[in-house]
Amino acid sequence: MTDPQLKETVLRVLRQIAPEADPAALLPEENIREALDLDSYDFLQFLIAISEETGVEIPEADYQKTFTLAGLFNYLSAALSKKPF
Amino acid sequence: MGEFRMPSLGADMEAGTLVGWMVKQGDRVRRGDIIATVETQKGLFEVENYEEGVVQELLVQPGTEVPVGTVLATLTSEGIAPPAIPAVAQPVAATEPAVKPAPAPPPPQPALSPQKRLPVSPSARKLAAELGVELGAIRGTGPHGAVQRADVERAAQEKKGAVPTQVPPAAEKPPVVDYHSGMRQAIAAAMSRSNREIPHYYLETAIDMTAALRWLEGGNQRRSIKERILPAVLLLKAVARALAEVPELNGLWIDNRHQVQESVNIGFAISLRQGGLIAPAIHNVDLLSLEELMAATCDLIARTRSGHLRSSEMTDATITVTNLGDLGVNTVYGVIYPPQVALVGFGRISERPWAENGMLGVRRVVTATLSADHRATDGHRGSLFLEALNRHLQDPEKL
Numbered sequence: 001m002t003d004p005q006l007k008e009t010v011l012r013v014l015r016q017i018a019p020e021a022d023p024a025a026l027l028p029e030e031n032i033r034e035a036l037d038l039d040s041y042d043f044l045q046f047l048i049a050i051s052e053e054t055g056v057e058i059p060e061a062d063y064q065k066t067f068t069l070a071g072l073f074n075y076l077s078a079a080l081s082k083k084p085f
Numbered sequence: 086m087g088e089f090r091m092p093s094l095g096a097d098m099e100a101g102t103l104v105g106w107m108v109k110q111g112d113r114v115r116r117g118d119i120i121a122t123v124e125t126q127k128g129l130f131e132v133e134n135y136e137e138g139v140v141q142e143l144l145v146q147p148g149t150e151v152p153v154g155t156v157l158a159t160l161t162s163e164g165i166a167p168p169a170i171p172a173v174a175q176p177v178a179a180t181e182p183a184v185k186p187a188p189a190p191p192p193p194q195p196a197l198s199p200q201k202r203l204p205v206s207p208s209a210r211k212l213a214a215e216l217g218v219e220l221g222a223i224r225g226t227g228p229h230g231a232v233q234r235a236d237v238e239r240a241a242q243e244k245k246g247a248v249p250t251q252v253p254p255a256a257e258k259p260p261v262v263d264y265h266s267g268m269r270q271a272i273a274a275a276m277s278r279s280n281r282e283i284p285h286y287y288l289e290t291a292i293d294m295t296a297a298l299r300w301l302e303g304g305n306q307r308r309s310i311k312e313r314i315l316p317a318v319l320l321l322k323a324v325a326r327a328l329a330e331v332p333e334l335n336g337l338w339i340d341n342r343h344q345v346q347e348s349v350n351i352g353f354a355i356s357l358r359q360g361g362l363i364a365p366a367i368h369n370v371d372l373l374s375l376e377e378l379m380a381a382t383c384d385l386i387a388r389t390r391s392g393h394l395r396s397s398e399m400t401d402a403t404i405t406v407t408n409l410g411d412l413g414v415n416t417v418y419g420v421i422y423p424p425q426v427a428l429v430g431f432g433r434i435s436e437r438p439w440a441e442n443g444m445l446g447v448r449r450v451v452t453a454t455l456s457a458d459h460r461a462t463d464g465h466r467g468s469l470f471l472e473a474l475n476r477h478l479q480d481p482e483k484l
Contacts, residue, residue, distance in 0.1 A: 020358060039356075039410045040315050041386050051310050060305045060313060 001054060006076055010069065013049045017042050028070035056080060087136040087160035093153045094125055094399035096423045097274035101125045102150040103157060112140045114160065119395065121157065126267035127363055129392035130399060138162045216241040268361035279420050283338075284459040287418050290471045293441075294434050294449045297481040314379045316434060317408045320451070322378055322484045324406055324429050325349045325371040327473035333462050334427040334455075334470055335403045343426065343461040352402030352422060353382065355389045364422060365394050366402035375484060409433065419456045426458035427467075429474075 001009070014023035018036040026035055033043050047066065051058050056079040058066065066072040091101050104122040114120055119131040120140075138160035145157045213223070216237065223240045297319055305313040328335045328349055336345040349371040352364035367373075367381050388394055405428045407419050417430035432452045439448035453474055457467045477484060 018358065034412060037358075039412075040317065041383065044310075044313070044315060048310050058310060060302060 001080060003073070003077065006054070006073060006080075009053050010050065010072060010076075013046060013053065016049070017046050026069055029068050031067050032069065032072075033067065050076070054080065086141075087138050087162055088156045089120065089134065089136070089158040089160060091123070091151050091153050091155045091157055092132055092396050092400065094123070094130055094396055095127065095271070095275065097271060097278060098125050098153055100150050100152045103145050103147055104129060105147045106143055106158075107131075108140050110140055110143060114138060114140060123396070126271035127361075127399075128268075128394070130394050130396055132396040134160075136160055136162065213237045213240075265360060268357075272361060275422060276420050279423050283421050283423060283426075285421060285456050286459050286464055286467065287454060287456050288464060288467045288471055289416060289418075289452055289454040290475060291437075292451050292453055292475045292478055293439060294451050294478065297478045298434070298449055300481040312376070312379075314375055315382075316411070317431075318375055318379045318382060319478065319481060319484060320408060320431050320453075321351055321353070321367070321370055321382070321406060322373075322375060323474050323477040324351065324404075326477045326484065327470050328404065329371060330473045331462075331466055331470040333466060334457060336426050336461060337403065337424040338426050338458055338461055339424050346403040348401075348403065350401045350403045352405040352425070353385065354405060354407040355386055357390065363389055363394070363399075364402060364405050364407075365389055365398035366400075368397075368401060404429065407431070411435075416452045416454060418454055421456055421458055426461040428456045430454040430456065 011023045014021075014026075014032070014036065018038060021036045023036065026032065032038065032046075038046065043063075047058055047063065050056070050066075050072075054076055056076055058075075062075065065075045091103070094101070102124040104124050106121050108114055108118070108120045114134045115137055116133075116135055118134045120134045121132045123130050123132050141159040141161045143158045145151055145155070151157070223236050294316070298316060301314060301316060301319060308314070333343070333345050335349055336343055338344070348369055350366040350368050351370045352366050354362055354364040356362045365385055367378070367385055370378060373381060385394075385398070402422070402425065404425055405419070405422050407417055407428065408431045409417050411433050413433055415432040415435065417432055419428035419430045421428045430453070432454075434449055434451045436447050437450040439446050439450060453471060455467050455471055
């Protein structure tokens with residue numbers, strides 16, 4: 001999965017979960033949950049969908065690395081580059 | 086001979102609009118079957134049947150608004166669960182024991198279960214709910230097969246064509262409800278009544294969640310992401326456990342009388358993204374394991390947001406829990422939902438200084454509040470409840 005694909009995936013999933021918000025307007029360092037008003041259930045659904053779409057396992061201890069778009073992209077890219085294909 | 090009436094789906098519902106029939110004349114219906122969908126100020130609900138029988142006549146046309154209590158259909162009773170007449174009868178699944186009308190287990194919701202989410206645009210989701218179209222049955226034409234508004238409209242048209250005239254689809258007369266003002270009106274009515282009638286008292290306590298969260302995180306390490314349990318589930322279960330010790334908080338105040346309830350059905354306050362909130366009941370929380378409670382909670386949230394709540398979930402709550410989650414404020418003083426007599430509130434779980442055994446440390450702490458009806462209980466019992474809640478949360482493996 002390329003970087004633009006990854007970004008498109010993340011934004012698409014966010015649009016499903018927070019339909020009335022505009023995820024594309026999120027700043028890279030902005031806290032996703034605060035900006036889009038996601039509760040813990042929404043955020044869990046978000047991570048489940050991201051995990052399914054990218055194949056990256058996200059342990060609970062790593063959730064805090066996924067709170068911003070920049071953090072999430074870094075985390076996913078790093079995990080994907082380690083995956084043997 | 087039985088009657089199926091417009092139910093009251095909440096303390097202040099006066100009327101509802103019949104949106105569609107899920108049965109037709111001659112159908113055999115059992116307890117727990119969904120036989121109609123009804124729209125109220127709070128949204129769209131699936132109404133369950135409480136009587137065994139055969140539908141004799143549908144008296145109200147979809148699209149009609151009628152007062153609570155209006156007879157919508159008549160049923161003929163055919164004795165108590167005899168074996169179905171072999172040749173003609175509708176196929177009937179295993180007959181339920183006639184002893185207790187236990188709520189039917191939630192049917193799978195393919196469109197929205199967290200396991201398998203269909204791509205549906207939010208406005209399509211809303212439209213589908215308005216038109217009474219099942220999302221799972223729609224073929225999406227958007228990117229990645231996403232269901233869009235146009236797909237919903239087409240499905241509604243097809244449905245209109247296919248359905249015999251005796252059951253006109255909801256699309257013909259979409260109930261005209263201004264959702265936002267309706268929701269606000271419903272909340273305004275219930276909360277005004279609460280403040281007018283219920284002499285509230287409030288108690289609060291800080292609970293050290295460190296041990297409970299550590300235990301939960303240990304368990305979650307072994308679970309796949311879909312099976313992980315949220316802290317809110319621990320809180321719900323601990324409330325149910327504490328209610329077993331102070332059962333008078335689990336009750337209703339009806340006809341100037343305190344009626345303690347046996348089943349612990351927790352109304353779980355769910356805020357809606359479009360505004361407003363609903364507190365549908367999770368049934369028998371005391372009997373569910375944490376895994377079952379997590380699944381039930383996720384299912385309830387998904388159905389609340391998609392307009393698939395059942396009537397029993399709107400009527401059966403015996404207490405409400407409001408959990409403002411892990412963002413935001415520390416403390417919530419709730420307004421009791423009549424005719425209930427208590428509401429338990431949880432603020433954000435956050436790191437705070439904590440003094441214990443002469444030492445000052447940092448712990449993860451939640452502030453739990455109890456709003457209770459002084460007609461039904463006194464502060465002493467309320468305080469015993471919060472103490473019990475704390476004790477159960479210090480012993481999470483027994484939850």
